[in-house]
Amino acid sequence: LDPLVASTSSREAGAPDEFDIAPKIPTRYARTLRHEFNAVVVEHHLKWAPLCVETNIAGPAQEPRRLGRYDFHHADAIVDWAIKHNMKVKGHVLVWHVTSPTEILEEMTPEQVREQLRRHIFTTMAHFRGRIKVWDVVNEALAPDGSLAENIFYRKLGPGYIEECFRWAHEADPDAMLLYNDNKVEGMNGPNKRKADAFFHLLAGLVKNGVPIHGCGIQAHFNAAGTGRNRPPTPRMVKNQIHRLGNLGLKVNISEMDVRVSQLPPNLRQIAQRQIYHDIVAAALTEPAFDGIWLWGFTDRHTWVTHFYYDDEPLIFDEEYGRKEAYYGLRDAL
Numbered sequence: 001l002d003p004l005v006a007s008t009s010s011r012e013a014g015a016p017d018e019f020d021i022a023p024k025i026p027t028r029y030a031r032t033l034r035h036e037f038n039a040v041v042v043e044h045h046l047k048w049a050p051l052c053v054e055t056n057i058a059g060p061a062q063e064p065r066r067l068g069r070y071d072f073h074h075a076d077a078i079v080d081w082a083i084k085h086n087m088k089v090k091g092h093v094l095v096w097h098v099t100s101p102t103e104i105l106e107e108m109t110p111e112q113v114r115e116q117l118r119r120h121i122f123t124t125m126a127h128f129r130g131r132i133k134v135w136d137v138v139n140e141a142l143a144p145d146g147s148l149a150e151n152i153f154y155r156k157l158g159p160g161y162i163e164e165c166f167r168w169a170h171e172a173d174p175d176a177m178l179l180y181n182d183n184k185v186e187g188m189n190g191p192n193k194r195k196a197d198a199f200f201h202l203l204a205g206l207v208k209n210g211v212p213i214h215g216c217g218i219q220a221h222f223n224a225a226g227t228g229r230n231r232p233p234t235p236r237m238v239k240n241q242i243h244r245l246g247n248l249g250l251k252v253n254i255s256e257m258d259v260r261v262s263q264l265p266p267n268l269r270q271i272a273q274r275q276i277y278h279d280i281v282a283a284a285l286t287e288p289a290f291d292g293i294w295l296w297g298f299t300d301r302h303t304w305v306t307h308f309y310y311d312d313e314p315l316i317f318d319e320e321y322g323r324k325e326a327y328y329g330l331r332d333a334l
């Protein structure tokens, strides 16, 4: 079991000395990551748009811009650093509409998009073959109501794009473990029942059709003060969701956990956060299908929440890399 792992927040990192993971310069970030975790997921630089440098920018305006060469140097630095320190690496994520070169794809025919998507999967997996053995293949294909989100890939290729991407990924690297990843799907009969059920049925259909899928990630971006569909699921709901996914023969990981607390009264934040990290992970660990916990960052100094939402302290180390109550809650659960 991979107990405690982390993501690298290369996107939100602070000054180079803060984050620079060049092996020769052990920094607070790299030192904490190396000593406290046994695996790494790349938060930004393994996605399609960051990897595939758009070229021909200076070309005639009317000429459709084309997808240029791949620039793997930043992702390689993170992946090679992790491997150097005997850490497992999860590839996140081959197909996600949010960080794909969508403007260019919009200008293409369905057949051109299919070819570009297939090329992206083969190019990226070939580059990291042997170094990255677990991949999030498709991310967040479901809409909040549980229907398939009509993103660029759905609109161009139809609902079958998910199955096609898994088959291409398996062809690109038959040894890789292939995962489907999504959010607000963590609890059975929970606050997002429709989406959580749709997540289960989507995966059940892929398994039934013999699609090469081996597991799934439930993101677990929680808000301790959330209400309605934004409240966290109970530990029992998470346990039951992992259990039924395991019955499909799939492994399940908590893939991007963080717990927002800034909307709680200050005196309740630490204990509430500790309780959620502890109780959710302790419940997940009772299920044989559960195979790892991945945080989305690990220090409040670098969290996507502050860049994408509002100032918060969702992680288990504070801004000065001190261990928080949540750290001990998570450690006690493992």
Ligand code: XIL
Pocket: 011, 012, 043, 044, 093, 099, 139, 219, 256, 304
């Ligand atoms: C976010 C990263 O944290 C940012 O650095 C990046 O700019 C955008 O994506 N769900 C996901 C992740 O699956 O890929 C997202 O990560 C957060 C939401």
